[in-house]
Amino acid sequence: MITSGNKYAASLYATMSITFWGVSFVSTKAVLDKLDPFTLLVIRFGIGAVFLFILLLILTEKLTINMTYIPHLIVLGILGVFIHQVIQASALLTIDASSAGWMISLSPIFTVILSMIFLHEKMTLFKAIGMILALFGVFLVTTAGSEQTFEPVLNIGYLLMLLSTLNWAIYSVLLKKLSIPLSPLVITFYMSTIGFILTFPF
Template sequence: MGDNKKYLPIIAGIIYSTIFGFSFMFTKKSLDLVEPFHLLGFRFMMAATVLTILQLIGIIKINFKGKRIHILLLLGLFQPVSYFIFETLGIKMTSSSEAGMMIALIPVFVTILAYIFLKERPTPKQFLFVILSVAGVIFINIMKGSMDVRGSIAGIFVLLGAVISAGFFNILSRKSSLQFKPVEITFVMMWIGTIVFNGISVIQHINNGDLLDYFNPLLNIDILSAVLYLGVLSSVIAFFLVNFMLSKLEASKSAVFANLTTIVSILAGVIILNEDFYWFHFLGGFMILLGVWGTNYFGVKNKRDKKVGQ
């Protein structure tokens, strides 16, 4: 039985990374049928509703008494607000597979921002892998510019906005985690997303004079299935799987699953959505993934070596 238990975190990692990988495809398909802020509003409303029900029936415990909740409000500006604005618009402008490759850069930008704001110096090996990942993105864009391929270079830069937003979120969440449990942070994030994105979408519908049709898109089975997938699977169930995995595996092992998310997103885009995937996507994607792995691996190894030295 004990042998089986040690595989549970690995199974959790495979499931959550697969869920995240397919989320780009569901977002891409839905954006052909519904406006970006409308989709985001539905997604976060679904997630916030599920989390609130779980709190009311006692499955999750949330307590903000005596805690500085304004820290979470600042954190919420980066994730979900700016992150999902950039990610959703970026997916609309590019392909599902390209979005997956770009989002894989998040650990690299966390390393860069930690150096700038937290004075956490990357090791020389980490620095080389950071350059390798960034070079992969530049390579894909140069090659796209020289060929008539589907997808916008501007969309890549919009996705870069999502990556930078996630980097800032990671920096802020380190401080927040000293006061708040992960489920409390997620609870506030989901409600911030619900209020902000539905607020923007309601204003758009008022301007268009069709506010009474606000919930009509949910009658479309493709949109409803995407909202259920993104709101329940991606935002709630995957969250619990991530936390379970992180509680059992060291960071160097858990970071590998972020690369699996990218591979799933590429396969979903190419096989299911019939997106173009050229040799330079493969080579650039390999550079990005190798760079992400090296940035994580040597970062964790450096921390471990420092502890041994002390």
């Protein structure tokens, strides 16, 4: 049973995650002026994997994993790290960071819908209000600069970001559905390593 304390802690962690996620769009956009998407992602995943490995050693976390869950980690690594980051970095080549930040707010909407279907979670009033506000924000961003018309700006970057939000929603639901019996740090380490391995050949 989820206590109120756990809910507040989860909300705090989610807020911190969103904050760092928002900063990542700005930093990625800036770096893409100097590096191509795959080079950027190889460096990012490499740094992430090394940092997490050192952190896990400090925390004396066990890295051993049951062979049964390796396919699960590979699928999650491909969806949540490799595909997701490649799509986002490619999108940021043609749209600005603020637009990407607003577009990603569609992800919770897809997540709620998929969670209702596959995880049998319930819709609440606050979720509904949040979804409406997210849709309104994305509408304002994608129609900006269209000379006061309501036709969205035709840009492949917007399509890629939309695909990215759907992909992240699928990843989020799948992560919860699979219920891998490992700590979040260990799972993130393995997924970063998988992302590095998959991106390196490119």
